[in-house]
Amino acid sequence: MNSGFGFKLVLLASAVVPHMAFAQTSDVGEPAAASAPDLSGEIVVTAQRRSERLQDIPASISALDSERLQAAGVVDISNIAPRIPGFYAGGFGASRPQLYIRGIGTRQFDPGSESSVGVFVDESYLGRTGGVLGTLKDIERVEVLKGPQGTLYGRNTIAGAINVITKGPTSTLSAEAEAGAGNYNSYDLFGAVSGPIAGDALKGRIAGWRSYRRGYVTNLTTGNHAQGLDNYGGRLRFEINPASNLKIDLIGEIMRDTGPSFQGESVGSTLNPNGILLGKATLVVPRTGDRYKQPYTTDTDYNRHVDAVTAKVQLETELADIVSVTSYRKMKYSDDRDFDNTVFDVIRQISVEDSKQFSQELRLVSNEDGALSFGGALNWILGVYYYDDKSYHQDTFDFGADSVVGEGGLDTTFGNYRTKSLAFFGQATIDITSTLNFTAGARYTEDRKRADLGGTTTDARPLVPAPFLQRNPEKKFTSFDPRFTLAWQPTRDLNFYASYGTGFKSGGYQYTPLSAAQAALVFDPEEIKAYEVGVKSVFLDGAVRANAGAFRYDYSNLQVSRVTLLPDGTTPSLITNAGKSRIEGGELDLTVTPMRSLELSLGYAYTKARYLDYVAGALDFSDTRMVRAPKHSVNLGAQYTAEIDDNNDLTFRVDYAYLSKFFHEPGQAEIRFGSTIPLTAESGYGLANARITYRMGDWKLSGWVQNLGDVDYRRTVLALPGQVINIYGQPRTWGFTLNWSI
Template sequence: MLKINHFGAIAFVMLTATSGTAMAQTTVQQDDEVVSDPVYDIVVTAQRRSEKVQDIPVAISAFGAEQIERSGVVSIENIAPRVPSFYFGSFGATRPQLYIRGIGTRSFDPGSESSVGVFSDDVYMGRSSGSFGTMKDIERVEVLRGPQGTLYGRNTIGGAINVISKAPTPEFTGNFEAGVSNFDGYEVFGAVSGPIAGDKIMFRAAGWTVQRDGYVRNVATGKAFQGIDNKGGRLRVTLAPVDQLKIDLTAEFTEDGDASGFGGFNQGTFGAPGVVFFKGGRRVPTVNTGDLREGTLSFDPFLDRNARSLIGRIEYEGEAFTLTSISANRRLRTKDGRDLEGSSLSVLDQLSREKSQQFTQEVRLTSAPDGSLSLGGKIDWILGGFYYRDTSVRADTFVLGTDSAVRAAAGTSATDVASSDYKIESYAVFGQAVIHLTDALDVTLGGRYSHDSKRAVQTGTTTDGAPIIAAPFTTTNSATYKSFDPRIVVSYKLSGDANVYASYSTGFKSGGFQYVPFSKAQADVLFAPEDIKAYEVGFKSEWLDRAFLFNVAGFKYDYKNLQVSRIILAGNAPVSLITNAASSTIKGVDLEIGLRPTRNFRINIAYGYLDAKYDNYAFNATTDFSGTRMVRAPKHSMNMGAEWEAELGGDTRLILRADYALTGTFFHEPGEGNIRFGTGIPLTREASYGLLDLRATLSNGPWQLTAYASNAGDVSYRRTVNALGSTVVGFAGAPRIYGAKIGYSF
């Protein structure tokens, strides 16, 4: 079995670089002409205008359609390692964990907000349980680091990810792809685009199915899980009845099935792998060997997720401004279940059901660059309004088995159900103006006012005996949260290829309600909003006739009232509790480097340094995490990629690519792995690991053949853990996945 350490992988990528340069036998960099580049020349709309990434005075990483295809990106999980200080973990498709620069959340229920906003075609995806899935037929992905609010419909405190699908085209085009992989995987994709009535009515239709057996197996039943079972489709129609008016209509659906179920295995406590959370009685569990890809569970995980979206976008381009209206309706239904404590014993199973309906309406006015309202091109401005409504119903059923602490004596199981009915209404007004003081000096002033109203009716029921819900209850809570958040940026163009900027902004994240409360007293504890003050300076540049890209950003965050979730034992029952950590300070540096020594060879490097600590976090009278590192915030993270393209004659080309992502040591739970915070805490430390991806593509005219291997070194790591009281449940990361695809385009 191939094993590659950090230095070996880096050496491999660099060897690919050296070989590519030598084999290209080209010393001319650009032949005195500016060459279009799929990395440098990506045009984004992150600031609601079409701009090149290099010209925007914010920390942003963007990936165009060609990059996505060449790198094999199929989900946000693949994007994260390519962005400085971006960590992705998950408890499965419905429970993503997105952390940018140390800011994120593992809360996924409707009672709380996501710290990193995910947008699809400029539409906010309010339910994090529906934001993570297969990305197909994508034009580009934009990742903005830091609080966003003056340009986006929904405020996000940690960053924003905007996924843009491919639009209809005035000419008839299409592409089809089919592939196979290990774990009995296969996939089929097709997309067709073209005119219905010239350029007045155009369409694009895409559909796909991706199937792969799981890489984790329950030896008790033989069932495999943590695979892929996804299918979906998207239809876009663009109407342009007159030159100034464009109407874009989108309908999309995605479904995920049972193979995508997610489960972990009990790892016990430090030095005692056989200890099981909430266990009672005398039965002894089967101790897992340490390989989290195989173990014994008493209950197989399952998943059924269904999402439907309708989007209507209207743009009217006038002489002075452009009016944009985006209306969207999204329905989401999920059912999933898991062996919560991850052992061979019948202790605690969790089954979750959720239904939600989301409606958003955004309206924006954007000044025309040379229009009458731009003061002769001196000011570029945007003014917007946003409305968001989400209604969700969630029920979590907990089956307490005969090996649990409360049912072992009785010898029978019991069932508790925690149900919640949520309603969220939010509106906001936002705006920003870029003032061009000189040809080189710009000042940006922006602001946002947010107003959130939330209501939750939470209920607990129990069957009999001594369950975790001691007595039935029903309680209703409501809250209103509001905030004004300003932004100021000063940017200066040193030359046509280099600029510097400095910015100050604030961010806001609503408070909310407890996740699956087990008592009225717990449900009545609301957690407060988070707020952040963000300072950033940056330098963006291109050198040597665009053969060398160098971007660097330094930042400091003053972060208050962090919403932190932990599962603890209160008396003889587990309690999931979200509390506010008092304060944190985050400092760091993002670095992006691009090298293109020849026309057909390039290297890219993304590096993040992060110093993120809890300044004042007393969880309770006996547990104080002050001065320790924040969760999921590795001090060092890096991605290095090398790509070489060879012309083999005629229309035949060969592209070789290697990517190596290194994640430094980090902690899944507060406490820096120190046993003084609990016997399970040392197991929440994740040692540094690196993943190597390899890809080779041979194309000839419209045909394309690709072979790939992700995690080529078959490195074992955990994508997340679940800390239950003093014990830990570990979830395996993906092993080596390899396969081949054949595609045809016209």
């Protein structure tokens, strides 16, 4: 490992003040919205499948608790990214997120492929990418685990994992409510009630929410709006304690999204700013000069239904705890939009997906006081995991009068997918001395996949040349992923660690194949070898916390999705494997609390991510930068609380997040890779948020602004042959929120 810069970060953090002590609030230094930082507080996480103090875990983990989520105005997982060093989130909308941790991620969203960042809600894996961006309401905390999590979390966590833990029932009656309003006709309603139903034997919690925001992109043709939010949902939880050593958690959740989907601005290419994929060559795209106001042929329409049930059973025995997590999740969505994103009637795309997933995990977790723990010197976990997903995805391309086909052309691609996965895993930590411990773990995974892919056409062009149906035989992918960690903790507040582990992301099938030959193409699994060293430290009786790490990833068969123009004239979206890649970097997470009323935080990540060997047809991307991996990302936060009296205070909070230049497409914006590639570079930008909260006993009144500087930036781009479509991020938004809780 030769990332000298990253190692300097580790040395800096460990040498700041050699003899200090440091308390926790959260691993990213985000303070509560309406109260001064609690220097005595400890945050406990379950990232390693058992409850542990965050600073004791020898791994890079960040966490946001419920107060910090509320203070940040978090709507979904993508809002967390600017508060976590090395975490990037973009995408086309709720059904097409793009999550990247330390330069590793994916923009694939179909059932044939899967995310590189695993998202878990109450230990239930969200297998379909279209369902991971749910509204984060009534949340206890969110944990972000960086680096491959192959041992305890398994496949498709090659970049990391995100744990969302919802609030559970309480032993006493409690309630909370929230109402807010802001610009773009936005409003937000939330309520929750929790408490005992039959004493400690049965407790319950029910929560519901409704969020609306008019879209910030205007269709000048119709006057309607895209890029909005229209969501409602609810969650019901029961905690059953039939015996002192038995606990049963039952969780049911629904989520509904409707209204307009995403829309962007067509900017053509460097050779032809009027370029439109499959549009007539004579078309001239009108320019409005306002990226948020564009004429489109049709309005977008989006609908998503998600239903989920999770059952968690925990039985404590003298030797070990037996934990069972059973989950069933169903999702349907449809997405209808003007694909060419212009005033011309070229292509309309209608996407539909229907998926059902079942998972079962069974774990044995050592009891610290049990005989098999040898007086607490050995902690271990053994488990088995099963996953089954059935999905159907279809895309319909409806060609209009301004297309090269002419009005009435209709092409359809579709696929039936089935994924079954079985894994066995285990991990053990042994105390070599009172301050030195060693952890070894491994996971064996076996995925079995199959896909029947097809297409239809009305005119034998321009996308699907002829009807086809390709029935792919079952494909098996296997992986053995070990992990080793050595940790030295000389004091409670100083923790050094070094780790090595591997990760695995399953192979799969294509998204929109346009022929049987393309449908038969299977891409290989990704593999990673990860090295990391780090330190977690607490100084000055909790006034300073400095966590740092350095890492290196050796990557094989990175899966890259590109819309490609083939010699036969078709333009499929194909996934291919980049031969080898390397990522090196370092991170620093610093929180300083010079007084109880003031907290300052700094997060910094340096990432050097390059393709070492990546040839795609006639293009050689070797020795170019990887996509969505800015070299520098900075997160700054400051909070000051002025106490008025025992029940009243005023809190001021500002946050700033900066990303240096990065690229949405391979080729680092060089014209030699195509006429659209120079338009896919994203200049560095920074986003600032501010919030003022006045607390009056059980009430809180907040005024907030997101994107304070009204900065223009792109959430992502769609790079097509001869055409780039920009999907812009949210402009300045502001509003007021009233909270009440008992």
